[in-house]
Amino acid sequence: MEKNFERFAKLAKIYFEKEEIADFEKDFLKILEFVRKLEELNLKDVKPLSHPLDLENVEREDKAKEFGDEKLKEKLKESFCEKKGDFLKVKKIL
């Protein structure tokens, strides 16, 4: 399981210290056992329900537009962890 837990930690992009893993894994297995209760049910012809309301997708034209609110724009930029001028600075991906 240890390998598996590490796989999910990696997928979730959360760093765990080696010595933390056993503890998390123990709780994880307990919770997993608990949610396995659903296996008792026969759900063969049941349609999955992802949302409580019958909503239709709201769509808009895929068109770039000017972000009008200059004050808000400045505030959003203030939250950037790293920036260069008007740009959000991120680490190299490739």
Added chain:
Amino acid sequence: MIENLTIENFLEKLKNKEFSAKEFFEKLFEKIEKEDKETGAFLSLNRKGALKEAQKIDNLISKKEKLPPLAGVPCAIKDNVLVEGLKCTAGSKILENYVAPFDATVIKKLKEAGAIVVGKTNLDEFAMGSSTEYSAFKITKNPHDHEKVPGGSSGGSSAAVAKNFSLFSLGSDTGGSIRQPAAFCKVVGLKPTYGAVSRFGLIAFASSLDQIGPLTKNVRDCELVFEIIKGKDILDSTSVEIEKKFEEKKEIKVGIPKEYLVEGIEPKVKEAFDKAVKKFQEKGIKFEEISLPHTEYALPCYYIVACAEASSNLARYDGLRYGNFCEGVDVFDTYSKTRRLFGKEVKRRIILGTFVLSAGYYEAFYLKAQKVRRKIKEDFKKAFEKVDLIFTPVSPTLPFKIGEKITDPLKMYLSDLFTVSVNLAGLPAISIPIENLPVGLQIIGDSFSEAKIFRVAKLYDRD
């Protein structure tokens, strides 16, 4: 001064000039600064901003201008709802220094109605918890018994109302996070129908379950606040306008699901529930036993759905656009070290969510849970063909001791046994305090039937 006030009383006294808004707020902050050291309801206060707004209300009064419906009413806001210019931490280290750049729609509406934000209240980190102990910053104590938890995750909001630090609060409810703390602190709390209140500006936990709602001293105040915050919002495409009108009926029939009053319920809770039912019977409400057969599957179903959505929603905390950030050697290292700042419970839920959505497990867990969700919704649909409302207790237990359940996540999850089905089905439900105990009566209605819930709940209002 604020002790026995409801919103209605406050407005009357303010208009009659028994006090000025500014005077009121000065005294209120004095009280909070003295008493909240012990309770720990607030994460931050808005003293300067509130006094400025109070002065504006006083100016309106002296000019004899028309007052907005919540003129000068002090409110406390759960710290996962954005209030422009104030910190919004969601109880997490990852957002420790985050300042909200705009108002949530509910805040915009409250401000337009004249309400004044006193401060931001404590919560379990990202609203994940049932005791407010999972906050990264502080413990909130139950105002009626300092050794006990106030409930959660909106524990700061419920404690603030119970301690008279505000006349109402806003909380958010994903699986019981308004109703259970309302019950534990002996106040009223409403989880509206999914879509009734805009979620724009609420820090997302599980988007198909989250709803913002009021916590108040009585049902009338609850209705008053709900009427102001509800409605369709162009910024939340899942919000809808309530069109359903409440038809006055001669006889209201209430169902009591037999699955809720079985094992695991504390005798004191059961006793209080039975006594409350009797009081409603005396007021002419008819009761009958009903069945919600998938009740025992609601909690496992909820944890799969909520964690799956949380793992996706919380992917945004990558240390780039906002929040705290830990420098790593490359982009992956930066993400994973930044996300290490999440607390233990949040990490547990993200990992579970990642697991149930991952290739190879998606069908066995997530898809299955979505099917169970339909069964749960259908159970309620069938029930509401027979009855107008459903009564259950809010929580199977009385408030528990601080520290009692914190090391056992499953034990903590069981606190939500009676509340999660309502979120899965998207229904409205209120918690009202009964028998002067920290026990809540849950009144569940069909979608968009808040008016009917209020009408019946008011039969039990304290004053």
